[in-house]
Amino acid sequence: MVILGASEPAYVEMMAETVTAGDPTYTGPLAGVSLGLPVYHVTEVEVRERADASVYQDQIGLSEVAMETDEIWKSIRAVRERTPAE
Amino acid sequence: MTSTAMPTVRGIACVLAHTPGLLQYGSKPTRELAKDGALIANIRGRLRSFDDAVAYGPNQVFIGRHAPEWLWDVPEPWWRHGDEGASERGPAGRIVSEDAFWGLLRMADEFGIVDVAAERLARSRELLAAGGLFSDAELARLSAPAEKTSSADGALTLHAADGTAVGRVANGYAGDTSQTADILLENLACKASGALALKELLAQLRMDPAEVEYVLGCGEEAVGDRYQRGGGAISKAMAEMAGCTEATGSDVKAFCCAPVHALVLAGALVESGIYRNVVVVGGGSLAKLGMKMLGHLSKDMPLLEDCLAAVAILVGPADGTGVRMRLDAVGKHTVGSGGSAGAIYEALVARPLDKLGLRIVDVDRYAVELHNPEITVPAGSGNVPRTNYRMIAALAVSRGEMKRADLDGFERAHGMPGFVPTQGHIPAALPYLAHALPRLRDGSLRRALFVAKGSLFLGKMTNMADGMSVLLDRED
Numbered sequence: 001m002v003i004l005g006a007s008e009p010a011y012v013e014m015m016a017e018t019v020t021a022g023d024p025t026y027t028g029p030l031a032g033v034s035l036g037l038p039v040y041h042v043t044e045v046e047v048r049e050r051a052d053a054s055v056y057q058d059q060i061g062l063s064e065v066a067m068e069t070d071e072i073w074k075s076i077r078a079v080r081e082r083t084p085a086e
Numbered sequence: 087m088t089s090t091a092m093p094t095v096r097g098i099a100c101v102l103a104h105t106p107g108l109l110q111y112g113s114k115p116t117r118e119l120a121k122d123g124a125l126i127a128n129i130r131g132r133l134r135s136f137d138d139a140v141a142y143g144p145n146q147v148f149i150g151r152h153a154p155e156w157l158w159d160v161p162e163p164w165w166r167h168g169d170e171g172a173s174e175r176g177p178a179g180r181i182v183s184e185d186a187f188w189g190l191l192r193m194a195d196e197f198g199i200v201d202v203a204a205e206r207l208a209r210s211r212e213l214l215a216a217g218g219l220f221s222d223a224e225l226a227r228l229s230a231p232a233e234k235t236s237s238a239d240g241a242l243t244l245h246a247a248d249g250t251a252v253g254r255v256a257n258g259y260a261g262d263t264s265q266t267a268d269i270l271l272e273n274l275a276c277k278a279s280g281a282l283a284l285k286e287l288l289a290q291l292r293m294d295p296a297e298v299e300y301v302l303g304c305g306e307e308a309v310g311d312r313y314q315r316g317g318g319a320i321s322k323a324m325a326e327m328a329g330c331t332e333a334t335g336s337d338v339k340a341f342c343c344a345p346v347h348a349l350v351l352a353g354a355l356v357e358s359g360i361y362r363n364v365v366v367v368g369g370g371s372l373a374k375l376g377m378k379m380l381g382h383l384s385k386d387m388p389l390l391e392d393c394l395a396a397v398a399i400l401v402g403p404a405d406g407t408g409v410r411m412r413l414d415a416v417g418k419h420t421v422g423s424g425g426s427a428g429a430i431y432e433a434l435v436a437r438p439l440d441k442l443g444l445r446i447v448d449v450d451r452y453a454v455e456l457h458n459p460e461i462t463v464p465a466g467s468g469n470v471p472r473t474n475y476r477m478i479a480a481l482a483v484s485r486g487e488m489k490r491a492d493l494d495g496f497e498r499a500h501g502m503p504g505f506v507p508t509q510g511h512i513p514a515a516l517p518y519l520a521h522a523l524p525r526l527r528d529g530s531l532r533r534a535l536f537v538a539k540g541s542l543f544l545g546k547m548t549n550m551a552d553g554m555s556v557l558l559d560r561e562d
Contacts (some may be wrong), residue, residue, distance in 0.1 A: 007476065008468045015466075025466055027380035062428030066473075066480035066493070 002039045003047055007063065009071035012041055016076050020083035036086035041076050043069050092410040093356040095349075095558065096400040098519040099287035100148050100179040102507070103187045103279050103370060103394040104140075106133040106247040111271060112375030112391070126249075129379065133247045134165075134388045136183045141168030144458045147505040148395065150178025150520045154456075154502035164460050165388055178520035179286050181393075186213040187278065188244070188252060189228050191271075193220075194278035194327060199270050202244065202253035219285040224329070242267040264308070264315040272372040275394055276307045277320055280369025281327035283398035287365065288328065291400060298400075299361040301325045301335030304348040304368045306510050309337075324367055333365075341540030342455065342514045344368075345397070346554035349516065349536070352401035353411045353556075364401045366516075370394025371509045378508065381465025390461045395509040397516055408561040409526045415441040417537070417555030425550060431481050434537050434555040442557070444533075446482035449500065449557070451534045453518035454478075456506040470513075474537070475501040514538035519558075526560045533559040 002019045006012050014024055016039045023030040040047050043064050048056055109115060110129060118125055139145060143164045146152050151173060161167050174181045182190070188202045189210025202210075211228040214220050244253040255274075258265025280303070288295050303321030310317030321335030338348040345368055352364040376391050383389075404410070417438035423429050439446060454474035463469055479496035482488035488496070506513035515536040525531035537555040542548055 006468065007473050010463075011466060011468045025381060025384055027384055027465070058424075058428070059426045062426075062431065062477065062480050062484055065483055065490075066476035 002037050003042050004039065004076070005042045005060075005063070007067045007072075009068055009075045012072050013075035013079060016079040017083075020079055020085070034083070036083060038085035039076065039080065041072050043067060044073060044076070091357065092404060092413060093353040093401055094404055094407065094409045094411060095519055095523060096402045096405055097287055097291045098178060098397060098399045098516070098523065099283045099290055100150065100517050100520050101279065101283045101286050101396050102139075102145055102148060102179070102181040103184070103190070103282065103396075104134075104136050104181060104392060105184050105187055105275075105375065105394055106389075106392045107184050107245045107252070108271075108275065108372060108394075109133065109375045109379075109389060109392050110245065111242070111268060111372060112377060112379075113373040114379055115376040116268070118380070128383055129376070129389065130247065130249055132383060132387070132389045134390075134392055138165075138168060138388070139393060140174050140181050141170075141172040142390075143167065143169050144460070144505040144507075145181060145393065146172050146176065148178075148507075148517060149176030149180060151176035153521055154505050154518065157503040157505060158498070162460070163387070165390060179283070180217070182217065182282065183213065184247065185209050186217065187394075189214050189225075190278040190282060191274055192228060193224065194274045194281065194323075197258070199256050199258065199267075200253065200274060201256070206252050219282070219289055242271060259311060262312045264310055264312050269308070273307050273309050273320065275372040276305050276369030277323050277327065278369075279394045279396035280305065280320070280324040280367045280398070283369070283396035284324055284328040284330070284365060284367050287398040287400060293363075293400070295329040296332045298325065298330040298333045298363050298365050300352075300355060300364045301330065301333050302348040302352055302364065302366045303335060303337035304344040304366055304511055305337070306339075306341065306344070306371060307369070320369065321367060324369065330365075340552055340554075341542055341544065342511045343538035343540035343552050343554050345511050345514050345516045346536055346538040346556060349399065349401065349411070350413065350416050350554060350556050352399075353413050356401055356403055357413055362402055366397075366399040366401065368397050368511050370396045371512070374509050378461055378465035378467065385464045387464060390458070391508055393507050395507045395512040397512060399516060399519060407527045409523065410559055410561055412438075412442065412557040412559060415439070415557055417553070419539075419551065419553035421550070427477055428481070430539065430551065430553055431477050434539075434553045435478055435535065436481060436485065438555060438557060439535075445487045446478060446485065447487055447500070449533045449535045450531050451502065451518070451522065452478055452500055453515040453522070453534060453536045454501070455538060456502070456504045456513045456515065456517060457508050458504045458506060458513075461508050469504070471501060471504040472497055522558060526558060529560060531560070533557060
């Protein structure tokens with residue numbers, strides 16, 4: 001499983017795409033390589049519910065306030081739907 | 087410390103050397119060309135002309151011709167919408183062409199390492215003489231042939247943007263892996279561009295070079311030899327090239343936040359009374375030319391990382407302008423601060439402001455890592471300043487100093503668009519001094535916080551990052 005922590009929705013989408021369907025920018029070693037890995041963002045409920053709440057708050061809390069989480073979740077879910085994990 | 091005794095920033099020069107021919111010797115292009123030599127044609131086909139580099143909006147902001155906020159209104163992509171009123175000279179600095187830079191490289195070389203064709207040097211001499219920063223005596227060496235005292239083995243060929251060979255760079259001491267031609271070129275490019283910034287600063291301030299007492303280098307190059315790779319003091323080499331006969335210097339190394347460390351140290355040297363005139367200088371980073379080029383090539387964009395950027399900043403005692411460097415509230419990320427993003431911003435922003443009893447929104451402008459997003463976004467590296475502004479805004483929200491609803495507007499209200507080439511340490515906050523200083527002096531800005539972070543972990547000595555911040559304000 002890949003857990004992303006980036007804050008920009010477009011970047012999250014690109015990274016998610018890279019580890020599922022393959023590098024959409026064709027600039028790295030995963031260009032044309034479809035890994036089909038399950039991918040989540042660290043702020044998604046599937047991940048945060050498994051984390052110790054105080055550690056999560058300490059490490060991610062402020063970053064989550066700064067992030068456009070609705071957009072991030074929308075982007076990463078769309079990638080998962082387009083390329084389901086193998 | 088009494089408030090009137092606080093040191094101030096007396097001036098800043100920001101210079102660019104447009105070096106499209108040298109782009110192929112950036113780290114990324116070098117590695118890609120080693121895999122596929124045919125890529126050179128794609129690279130050369132995507133290089134910008136000097137006129138395009140001058141007209142490029144972010145470059146005009148860098149030399150002070152426009153405020154950073156002006157870029158909000160320039161349509162994107164900025165590279166398609168050049169500034170019609172652009173100039174090579176701005177209130178903060180200038181942009182020099184590669185034709186002039188060949189001469190600067192030759193002038194920076196004391197060991198016969200760089201050999202440039204005589205007709206190229208003649209053209210450089212003409213351009214540099216017209217630029218007015220260098221005297222006839224300083225330019226005289228451009229008429230003399232290179233001494234060719236160094237080893238010719240492994241020499242590297244210098245090319246103009248169109249691929250024409252214009253000269254060569256020799257290795258240093260034979261067999262010394264710290265002085266191969268590519269490393270020496272990197273170091274000489276840093277020295278030449280840093281010395282240009284220093285010259286520009288002295289000219290701007292109409293200052294006698296002999297008044298400079300100490301120079302702190304804050305670049306990232308490893309200047310040395312096999313026994314002390316990274317031995318340093320490129321600062322003194324730059325001081326010599328700029329004619330600062332009474333100066334010595336040393337280098338401050340802390341990855342991208344070295345410039346803020348250096349600024350604070352400069353302030354401390356002045357505050358302590360050891361020196362009156364201390365210059366912080368950062369030369370350009372050849373290694374970072376073309377760093378994001380694969381992203382740019384894949385999007386049919388010009389290769390925007392075609393300029394070496396350098397800055398020089400004079401720190402001195404209070405000068406009657408009322409602008410103060412607040413050494414009583416320096417922000418630093420300590421070993422014990424913790425590595426989360428929240429901990430870093432707490433250390434660099436909240437703690438120093440708490441010392442002064444200020445809220446985050448009391449700072450008019452935050453200068454963060456001011457990387458030009460048009461360079462980084464297409465390569466998947468995100469909008470660096472925007473990410474910083476959102477974190478500072480989130481900190482303000484978490485401290486109850488700002489409503490969550492105002493978070494999106496923080497970037498425009500207290501930040502600025504990135505306008506600095508991705509030259510590592512150079513985008514680290516300080517180029518905003520060119521815009522902040524006049525505004526602090528005229529009272530249209532009261533406070534600006536300069537915040538920089540450094541990726542120490544890249545050196546594989548620690549997993550830690552680093553960071554420093556310093557506030558400049560106007561004494562009421």
